[in-house]
Amino acid sequence: MSSVAELKSDTASQTVYFRCVAGCAEKHSIYDVIYTCPTCGSLLEVHHERQPLKKRNAYQWQQLFDSRASTSSWPYGSGVWGMREWVIPSLADENVVSMFEGNTNLFWAERLGKQLGVPDLWIKLCGNSHTGSFKDLGMTVLVSVVKQMMAQGSPVKAVACASTGDTSAALAAYAAYAGIPAVIFLPAGKVSTAQLIQPVSNGAHVLALDTDFDGCMKIVQEVTKDDSIYLANSMNSLRIEGQKTVGIEIVRQFEWEVPDWIIIPVGNLGNISALHKGFQLMMDLGLINRMPRLVAAQTERANPFYQSFKNGFREKVSVTASDTLANAIRIGDPVSYVKAVKAVQETDGIVEQASEDELAAAAAHADLTGMFTCPHTGVALAVLTKLIKRGVIKSSDRTVVLSTAHGLKFTDFKVGYHESTLEGINSQYANPAVHLPADASAVKDEIAKRLNL
Ligand SMILES: *Cc1c(COP(=O)(O)O)cnc(C)c1O
Numbered sequence: 389m390s391s392v393a394e395l396k397s398d399t400a401s402q403t404v405y406f407r408c409v410a411g412c413a414e415k416h417s418i419y420d421v422i423y424t425c426p427t428c429g430s431l432l433e434v435h436h437e438r439q440p441l442k443k444r445n446a447y448q449w450q451q452l453f454d455s456r457a458s459t460s461s462w463p464y465g466s467g468v469w470g471m472r473e474w475v476i477p478s479l480a481d482e483n484v485v486s487m488f489e490g491n492t493n494l495f496w497a498e499r500l501g502k503q504l505g506v507p508d509l510w511i512k513l514c515g516n517s518h519t520g521s522f523k524d525l526g527m528t529v530l531v532s533v534v535k536q537m538m539a540q541g542s543p544v545k546a547v548a549c550a551s552t553g554d555t556s557a558a559l560a561a562y563a564a565y566a567g568i569p570a571v572i573f574l575p576a577g578k579v580s581t582a583q584l585i586q587p588v589s590n591g592a593h594v595l596a597l598d599t600d601f602d603g604c605m606k607i608v609q610e611v612t613k614d615d616s617i618y619l620a621n622s623m624n625s626l627r628i629e630g631q632k633t634v635g636i637e638i639v640r641q642f643e644w645e646v647p648d649w650i651i652i653p654v655g656n657l658g659n660i661s662a663l664h665k666g667f668q669l670m671m672d673l674g675l676i677n678r679m680p681r682l683v684a685a686q687t688e689r690a691n692p693f694y695q696s697f698k699n700g701f702r703e704k705v706s707v708t709a710s711d712t713l714a715n716a717i718r719i720g721d722p723v724s725y726v727k728a729v730k731a732v733q734e735t736d737g738i739v740e741q742a743s744e745d746e747l748a749a750a751a752a753h754a755d756l757t758g759m760f761t762c763p764h765t766g767v768a769l770a771v772l773t774k775l776i777k778r779g780v781i782k783s784s785d786r787t788v789v790l791s792t793a794h795g796l797k798f799t800d801f802k803v804g805y806h807e808s809t810l811e812g813i814n815s816q817y818a819n820p821a822v823h824l825p826a827d828a829s830a831v832k833d834e835i836a837k838r839l840n841l
């Protein structure tokens with residue numbers, strides 16, 4: 389492998405590099421400590437020149453990715469690194485920090501779909517992963533690049549992020565696996581117990597601040613101005629490279645057919661940008677010939693993107709996010725706004741919102757058909773219900789809901805729902821455990837009553 393200095397001087401010949409999303413001409417090495425365009429301040433994106441990737445045709449790429457999926461060969465058995473050539477091809481094997489993320493279940497929600505009137509309904513269970521959310525897909529890429537930077541003498545000593553919970557869990561786990569110190573900034577009292585205890589357990593430096601996510605974000609940007617601490621939030625577009633594989637994986641799981649709709653809960657807007665980027669790459673290389681329509685789902689309590697959509701994206705709206713059960717998307721000033729607008733506009737997409745009551749009901753309803761949905765997935769399912777009722781999503785449409793986290797990270801939400809103690813929520817599907825004496829006849833009576841025996 390080449391040294392950092394060589395990689396830096398060598399950006400001209402690189403075919404994968406950072407470039408400005410607003411179109412400034414400069415290229416930057418992905419091994420540089422850089423997050424925004426030095427000329428105009430816009431976000432960067434990792435760009436893959438298409439020509440070198442056209443050495444394989446669409447069918448050959450499909451064959452290659454199919455052949456690697458779920459194998460145990462390092463690092464290709466990872467859903468992310470199975471697409472290595474499309475992610476970060478210049479990483480050395482020994483610097484890949486992977487826990488074999490991705491390859492998550494594309495769950496056929498047959499019973500729920502029939503009840504809602506869309507039998508071709510699928511839930512992409514991104515939360516069935518190492519730290520319980522899709523954030524693992526991005527962190528494997530970011531931490532791997534950091535490992536390679538450190539191996540080549542970069543000044544980086546640690547990684548840091550502000551988080552609504554899941555980002556910090558993923559960063560802490562991958563950093564601990566690689567032996568790199570992690571500093572985590574959380575809004576005090578605004579993350580779930582499971583989300584807080586993951587970075588604590590993984591030995592991260594966990595700093596709980598008396599502010600919200602947007603406040604933590606400001607602090608972490610100050611702290612990471614110095615090159616010794618590397619910023620791991622999604623304004624760092626390396627994460628997008630890992631997350632973009634989810635759309636490719638969905639299409640692969642459908643034997644390279646494109647679904648009609650993908651509904652995704654959004655906060656900072658990194659994940660929807662990533663989803664779009666993966667589809668764009670497949671289009672450019674001829675693996676698919678149409679885009680799915682992307683639907684961004686927000687909670688009414690943190691709906692800046694919805695408001696921007698309503699004003700025809702004439703201007704970016706920012707809000708002060710309020711308390712919501714969907715705490716991982718409690719974001720008022722989304723970083724990846726520009727990329728997400730493109731994702732919606734170029735896919736004939738939609739932005740819709742859901743209330744607390746709607747998200748809780750949608751999650752509980754889905755659970756009754758065998759799932760265990762997190763509140764963010766509840767937001768997406770509530771939006772699905774609205775779009776079906778409005779006739780936008782038709783009964784024959786193939787629809788995918790992206791489930792972003794595992795419900796087990798949100799047991800407080802589940803318990804509160806079924807005990808009917810969530811403020812302002814009508815727990816119409818509550819199914820609390822019943823407390824009975826250890827007496828066979830009392831038990832028989834209760835069962836007979838419940839099953840109408
Ligand atoms: C991070 C996260 C989101 C939102 O993703 P963005 O990239 O911030 O839009 C949604 N759901 C869960 C569970 C998350 O952890």
Ligand SMILES: [Zn+2]
Nearest residue numbers: 408412425428
């Ligand atoms: Zn620029």
